[in-house]
Amino acid sequence: MSANDDTKRNRQALTLAQIGEWDARFAADERARLAMNAVARTSVDEVALDREKMLGVQLSMSHRLDDWEAANQKRSGRCWLFAALNLLRADTRKHLGVKNFEFSQNHAMYWDKIERANYFLEDMIDLAGQAPDDRVPMFLLSNVLDDGGQWNMEVAIFEKHGAVPKALMPETESSSNTYRMNGSLRTLLRKGARLLREAAEQGARASALDDLKQAIMGDVHRVLTIHLGVPPTSFEWRWNDDEGKFHDAGTFTPQEFLAKYTDITLSDYVCLVDDPRSEHPKGRALTVAHLGNVVGADPVLYLNTDAETMKRISAETIVAGETVWFGCDVEPQMEDKEGLWSAGLIDYSTTYGVDLETTKEDRVRYGDSAMTHAMLFTGVDLVDGSPRRWRVENSWGIEKFDKGFCTMDDSWFDEYVFEVVVRKDRLPDELKAALTEEPIVLDPWDPMGALA
Known part of the structure; x- marks a missing residue:
């Protein structure tokens, strides 16, 4: 591009003259002033x-x-889990003979968080050859452990960990308000990412990286469980249907409960x-x-x-x-x-x-x-x-x-x-x-x- 090319330009600062012209134009516009008066007292x-x-x-x-x-x-940002569990509970309500039933959204989030932490740390090991401010590592570090997700991610959680009635793992302060919990877990995972990357760069054996990652994940498990509670591995399921009839279905794992009381594959x-x-x-x-x-x-x-x-x-x-x-x-x-x-x-x-x-x-x-x-x-x-x-x-x-x-x-x-x-x-x-x-x-x- 030549120096005389009309497309060449320098960055331009705002001038007081330009701002004064816009001010005058606004003052002369009755509709603009009417909108300003309305929005001053009422939501736009x-x-x-x-x-x-x-x-x-x-x-x-x-x-x-x-x-x-x-x-x-x-x-919390658990809408994707709520929507999926709402989809699943349509079957469960019919099986149980109840109008209102909820699966534990806390249970689903617990397993998503711990699985996602492991997924992130595996990514950090795989990307150890890239600088932390390279675009991919930096993006992953900036967005670690968000609450949101996509359909295939919740399918992965339900297929591996099942689901339980809400009464078996009810809401906690942190499941309903995830800000502080997420902040602590993000700090822990970013620190873990640094330790794993440094170990990988120094030539650590695969077994040593695995041991270090497991230690970090043990800390993640501890923090997460303090915030959300202990997910049940098996439980008795007894309930009264909407006609008052009592049912004793026996003992289930979360995977067995989801399979028995939903028809969706x-x-x-x-x-x-x-x-x-x-x-x-x-x-x-x-x-x-x-x-x-x-x-x-x-x-x-x-x-x-x-x-x-x-x-x-x-x-x-x-x-x-x-x-x-x-x-x-x-x-x-x-x-x-x-x-x-x-x-x-x-x-x-x-x-x-x-x-x-x-x-x-x-x-x-x-x-x-x-x-x-x-x-x-x-x-x-x-x-x-x-x-x-x-x-x-x-x-x-x-x-x-x-x-x-x-x-x-x-x-x-x-x-x-x-x-x-x-x-x-x-x-x-x-x-x-x-x-x-x-x-x-x-x-x-x-x-x-x-x-x-």
Whole structure:
């Protein structure tokens, strides 16, 4: 590039003259001043709410499955586990003859945390040849032991460790509010990463690295158990059903309990994802490097498809009587008093007088949208076979929304839903074929690696 090239430029500082011009323009704009006065005393979401759109999101559903209470993840990022356990408990409620039943979310988190700690330390040993500030080690160190996860990760936990009724491993202060526990565990694991990397760099034998890792994991186990309690290895299961009849089923391991009281075979399911970026073709399998929790388990796997396919299979599943796990970017365009989602529901562009419209692909590509929350579809409203809205079981307690349930306009699905979990036998042939192909491997920091 020559020195006279018109494209060459230097970094420019803001000038007081520019700011003065903007101030004058704002002062002369009656709509801008009206918006400022309104937002000064009222939430911008209330000011920008399109009331006509809100009233158009009715709560009625042509197909609705839920007749139970919503759960509450409280101050934790366990939505993905809550959504999966909510999916599983639909079977358990029928087997037990009870309307309300919950699996222990604390139990599931305990095993995810300890397995994920081991997974992380194994990564640190494998990456010992890279400097800690190289991009992959630094990313893993920065994001160690987050609360969120993906479908294949919870399948790995349930298949290895089973599940137990909530009464057998109830919530603790730290399971409901994970901040302090996570902080201590992250410090412990980062210290462990340094010790393992230094030992590997100094030529330690594999057996010595194994011994050192086991010592670190022993400390992780101690801290985690102090916070969450001791998970049961076996237990008696006795209960009264909703008609008052007493049942004594005997003694179970967590794995036996899950197998007996759920009908779902977890390996029969696959995660469909809508990655809108053109470089990732529809109809291809995707995975994310270094994303997982249980060493040796199946990797995280997505089948990339379009939103219409995801909606069609999800609706068919609900009509057939089964709920659907899904992941989305939960916050945009949500009216959070009634629990309503609709594209364009909160009209920020008109409120600000600034064009904020963008596409799903651009939002993903430029860091403005990713999977942030997992929930359960428990209903769908079909008109001539096509969905116009969806009923959602959230995990924020019964005090919010419609006793914990939300309503999603179909337009929101297109823009902010990223993944759904469905049975493999419901897939079209071209997606079934993709299950046998080598997946495209995405970088650890790719947006599709975001944890719901």
